[in-house]
Amino acid sequence: MKEAFMTLPWWVRWIAIPTIALAVFGTLLIGVITWLIGMLFRVLLFAALVAILIFVVRKFTSSSSSGGGW
Template sequence: MAVREIFAGMPWWVKWIAVPVIAIVVFGGLIASLVAFVVGLLFKILIFVILVGGLVFLVRKFMSSSSGNGW
């Protein structure tokens, strides 16, 4: 028995309201933890990019101000 056959005789609100609400209630914690993991990972990537960019900027500024003599 296919899913389409099961939902064929059901009202529209069962397919579009009741089933998604049940899925959010059952899998809500999993969905929230996945979203938190992805947001945290993106934040760490952003911090990494900012720090590396700042380091490159400082090194280039130092190298140009010391007229290429190095350390």
């Protein structure tokens, strides 16, 4: 197999075969990259929302407990 591949012209090995591979698997690659970027965005959004929630809870609990009401 390697011998058959090496006998091909350079433009077939370095231009035609990668172009065919991108045409066949391009949508799959774009789908995987899109999914990874979407997942990264969701993880960052989750972390930001949890941080805001912790900040708000600490803000309200510290202000209500410092008043000495009960």
